[in-house]
Amino acid sequence: MKTIFQRYGDYGDREAAGSAPDASQNTAAKEWPLWEVFIRSKAGLDHKHAGSLHAADAQMAVENARDVYTRRMEGVSIWVVESKYIHASAAADSESLYDPSADKVYRHPTFYTIPDEIGHM
Numbered sequence: 001m002k003t004i005f006q007r008y009g010d011y012g013d014r015e016a017a018g019s020a021p022d023a024s025q026n027t028a029a030k031e032w033p034l035w036e037v038f039i040r041s042k043a044g045l046d047h048k049h050a051g052s053l054h055a056a057d058a059q060m061a062v063e064n065a066r067d068v069y070t071r072r073m074e075g076v077s078i079w080v081v082e083s084k085y086i087h088a089s090a091a092a093d094s095e096s097l098y099d100p101s102a103d104k105v106y107r108h109p110t111f112y113t114i115p116d117e118i119g120h121m
Contacts, residue, residue, distance in 0.1 A: 061080040
């Protein structure tokens, strides 16, 4: 079975033979976008962020994520998202984002009584 690197320019063969890749391959590797990897460890659980990697496209990102993050069969599902499409809040904005919910006690069911038959929720 060919490795990912062989399908995308035979980079693995040259490095294994002891010669360094030429400048055009170094440039191509630097231009590959960064992908965020999310792994679901078991069916029914949520995906957890496992790390990041560079890849030329989504298929290569999934295959590389499989090779890097699930070598011991740790996952049942892999998601990859190009990093440029992830938008996050800034730590400085946390007060304006999260403090307004503190005055909405109805969002936190601390005053409800749970029947004993239900057990843990």
